[in-house]
Amino acid sequence: MNKNSFEKIKTSYKLPIISGVSAACSLLFGFFDYFIFVGLVPFFLFVYYEKSLVRLWLGSFLFYCIFNTMLGLFVVIEPLNWILMGLLFGFYGIMLGLTKKYFSPWFFWFLTPVLFVLLEYGFNVFNYIPGLPLALGNTLGSTIFLPLARIAGVWGLGLVVFIVNLLVCKIIIDWKNRRKWFFIIIAVLVFLVSLSGVLWIQAKNKKLADNINLAVISFSTKVIENSPEYKELGASMAYADSAKVNIFLEKITKEIIGIIPETADYVFLPTHIFNSTRENEIESEVFSEYGINNNGSIIVFARQLAKILNKNVITGIVTREYGKKYNSVLFFDRNGNLVDIYHKTNLVIGSEYWPFGDWVPFWMYWLSGAKPGQKLYIKSGFSRSETPFSVLKSENLNIGVLICSEPRIPGNFVKTKSNKAQIVFTPVNNDWYYGLGIAFFQKKYFNTLRVNSVYHDIPIIVNGKENYAGIIYPDGEYDIVKPEKDQKFNVWSGSLKY
Numbered sequence: 001m002n003k004n005s006f007e008k009i010k011t012s013y014k015l016p017i018i019s020g021v022s023a024a025c026s027l028l029f030g031f032f033d034y035f036i037f038v039g040l041v042p043f044f045l046f047v048y049y050e051k052s053l054v055r056l057w058l059g060s061f062l063f064y065c066i067f068n069t070m071l072g073l074f075v076v077i078e079p080l081n082w083i084l085m086g087l088l089f090g091f092y093g094i095m096l097g098l099t100k101k102y103f104s105p106w107f108f109w110f111l112t113p114v115l116f117v118l119l120e121y122g123f124n125v126f127n128y129i130p131g132l133p134l135a136l137g138n139t140l141g142s143t144i145f146l147p148l149a150r151i152a153g154v155w156g157l158g159l160v161v162f163i164v165n166l167l168v169c170k171i172i173i174d175w176k177n178r179r180k181w182f183f184i185i186i187a188v189l190v191f192l193v194s195l196s197g198v199l200w201i202q203a204k205n206k207k208l209a210d211n212i213n214l215a216v217i218s219f220s221t222k223v224i225e226n227s228p229e230y231k232e233l234g235a236s237m238a239y240a241d242s243a244k245v246n247i248f249l250e251k252i253t254k255e256i257i258g259i260i261p262e263t264a265d266y267v268f269l270p271t272h273i274f275n276s277t278r279e280n281e282i283e284s285e286v287f288s289e290y291g292i293n294n295n296g297s298i299i300v301f302a303r304q305l306a307k308i309l310n311k312n313v314i315t316g317i318v319t320r321e322y323g324k325k326y327n328s329v330l331f332f333d334r335n336g337n338l339v340d341i342y343h344k345t346n347l348v349i350g351s352e353y354w355p356f357g358d359w360v361p362f363w364m365y366w367l368s369g370a371k372p373g374q375k376l377y378i379k380s381g382f383s384r385s386e387t388p389f390s391v392l393k394s395e396n397l398n399i400g401v402l403i404c405s406e407p408r409i410p411g412n413f414v415k416t417k418s419n420k421a422q423i424v425f426t427p428v429n430n431d432w433y434y435g436l437g438i439a440f441f442q443k444k445y446f447n448t449l450r451v452n453s454v455y456h457d458i459p460i461i462v463n464g465k466e467n468y469a470g471i472i473y474p475d476g477e478y479d480i481v482k483p484e485k486d487q488k489f490n491v492w493s494g495s496l497k498y
Contacts, residue, residue, distance in 0.1 A: 010049040016059040019043030020066025026139050027444055028070070036139045040165040044112065045172060047096050056093030064089035085123055092119055113162030117155050124408060135408075136161050141447030145192060146454060146476045147199035153455035154448070160192060203454070203475035211495040212397055215264035215311075216461055217256065218469040218490050219273055220483055221429075224252075227488070237276030242297065245278070249301040257308060261493045264311055266394075270464045271316025271329060271403060271427040274298065279320075286338050291321045303336035310334050312394060316403065316427055319343075324383040327352060329401045329425065331392040340392045342401040343385035346409050352382040389415040392425075397496075400424040400458075408448050413456045423459045423496060430466040442467060450476055459496060471496065 009015070022039030026032045043063050050056050065086035092115060099108045120135045137157030140146060149157055167188065171181045224230055229251050233240035240248075260267055281296035283303075292299070295317045306313040312333055319328040319341070327344035347353045389412065392399040400421025406412050407426050416424055426449055430442060446468060453460045453472040460472040462480060470480030470492040481492045 010045055011055070012046070013055075013059055013062055015042035015046040016063035017066050020063045021070065023067045023136060024070035026136075033139055033143050036136060036161055037164045038168055040136075040162065041168050041172070044165055044169045047093055047112070048100075048108075048169065048173065050093075051097070051100075053094050053097045056097040057090040058093075060093035061086045061090035088123075089119060092116065109166060112166060113159055116162055117158045120158060121155060121410060124410060135448075138444060138447045138451060141450045142443070145196050146450060147196045147203065148192065149451045149454040149476075150199050150203070150457075154451045157451065164188065200475065213261075213263045213265045213493070214268065214461070214471065214496050215260045215266070215491060215493045216268045216463045216469045216471065217259075217270070218463045218467045218481075218483060219270050219465050220488055220490075221274075221465045223486055223488050224274070237274045238278055242281070245297050246300075249297060253301060253305055253308070255488070256305060259489060259491050260309055260311070264309075264493055266312045266314065266397070266399075267305070267309060268425060268427075268461055268463055269302070269313065269315035270429070270467075271327070272318065272429060272465070273315060277318045290319075290338065290341065292319045294318070294320045299330070299338070302330065302332050303338070306332040306334060307336040314392065314399065314425060325381060326385070327382055327403060329392070329403065329427070331394070331399070333394070339394075342390055342392055342403075343387075344382070344403045344406065345385045345388040346406045346412070347382050347384060348405055354381075389419055391416070391419045391421045398422045402426050404428050407445075407452060407460075413452050413458070417456060417458060421458065423461060425461045425463075428464040428467055430464060446472075450478065470494075 019040050019042045022035060022042075026036035026039055043059075046059050047056060050059060065083070068085055095115060096108060096112060099111050117135075124135060135154045135158055137149075137154040137160070140148070140157045140161065141154075145157065145160065148160060152159070164185065167181060167185045171178045171185070174181060229248055233244050233248055235241075237245060237248075256269075276295075276298075278295050278297060280294065282293050283296040283299040286292050286296075286299050298317050302313055302315050312331065314329060314331050316327070316329040319326050319330075327347070329342040330338055331340040331342075333339050344352075349355065389400070389402075392401060398420050400416035400419065400423065402412055402416060402424055404427070407424075413424065428445060446462065449460050449462060450472050453474050454476050457474045459474060461470075462472060462478075463469045466483060468480040468482055469490045470478060471494065472478040479492065479494055481490045483490045
């Protein structure tokens with residue numbers, strides 16, 4: 001490439017677009033994990049060479065929109081998410097442009113990764129759709145650099161990603177001294193790999209306490225709802241005749257009993273196990289003690305399962321209690337008694353609450369197939385927990401719970417551990433994703449959990465609908481069973497060593 005060609009391309013919008021595609025691919029496809037170490041180089045070169053604040057804003061906007069759109073196409077069609085986050089991220093370029101103009105070059109190189117991580121942090125806290133924001137440090141959750149998370153979590157891994165990318169940029173920018181920068185990169189990578197190895201060995205040598213045996217089950221709602229047993233209901237679980245629902249649940253109970261090992265002390269089922277909320281259906285004992293006046297048949301199902309198995313059963317349903325609606329996880333002891341409840345704290349805008357009154361974006365009607373004026377799911381009105389991040393307590397185990405999007409929100413694991421959790425249960429529902437969307441979200445979510453398990457030094461139970469079933473240990477190792485096609489349940493059983 002001659003000098004004139006380089007002068008043209010170094011401020012071309014092609015560079016942030018290339019980086020947007022590269023960053024997305026590193027999270028979409030496992031074999032691209034390490035590609036993230038160079039994937040941001042084109043974007044950082046654009047930011048370094050471009051002088052126009054308007055073009056810096058637009059280049060940053062393009063990068064983030066391409067990045068988010070590629071991932072979003074496989075997850076959910078939500079233009080407001082891409083546009084709002086892209087508009088905000090555009091100011092990243094402006095701030096770096098002003099830094100170049102008024103401050104020293106070293107401050108520019110310092111601010112570039114730090115500001116990126118701060119924006120990621122903010123997006124993870126305040127994003128319109130909590131499932132989509134992505135910390136690029138999550139990519140390293142499936143690499144040899146995972147043990148580094150013990151030092152600074154996902155944000156520390158993010159800094160590692162950005163620093164290596166910037167060092168590669170220096171090779172291109174300071175081509176005359178490329179050998180020096182090349183050896184610096186090698187030295188940095190050798191140091192990081194060595195440190196990662198030391199941290200991994202330390203985690204492996206950690207003493208473990210007595211074993212507790214677990215069984216973790218994930219459901220395939222799609223397979224269940226296509227089964228002959230479900231079709232016999234003649235309607236969805238929410239509206240089917242009670243007698244038919246009870247017959248169906250008895251069949252499911254027998255199937256689950258047949259796959260649970262006798263040695264298990266605790267059985268973890270997914271939340272919203274049958275995609276239904278049966279209104280005004282009361283289980284008398286639970287109603288009298290907790291005020292829950294819905295989903296009685298599913299509560300009976302969980303109680304009977306605990307009694308028959310003689311095991312603690314943890315599962316989730318939507319509960320209505322004293323006029324409020326919650327996304328809940330229920331803990332039944334070996335005798336089938338409901339002994340504790342966790343209510344979700346961080347609600348998802350759209351599916352669990354809607355802060356904009358009667359205003360609904362026009363595309364929501366288009367996506368849902370509803371007509372203007374019809375009540376949409378976004379007005380469902382869940383309530384937040386009055387006791388945030390409470391822990392389910394039994395005789396020998398304190399179980400923290402973080403549902404769906406809660407594990408990716410900064411600080412939630414800290415709050416859960418501060419309430420004396422010894423393990424964290426993280427059920428998630430992937431049955432609203434399709435195609436590559438499921439594979440992407442499973443990987444991204446699983447990496448998030450691995451990083452948090454290492455950073456917070458706590459085992460994590462993984463399950464859900466259309467999801468893995470298993471456990472992640474604080475040394476980063478994991479033992480999971482992946483869902484298989486046309487299989488109702490995927491089950492993991494083993495020991496918890498905490």
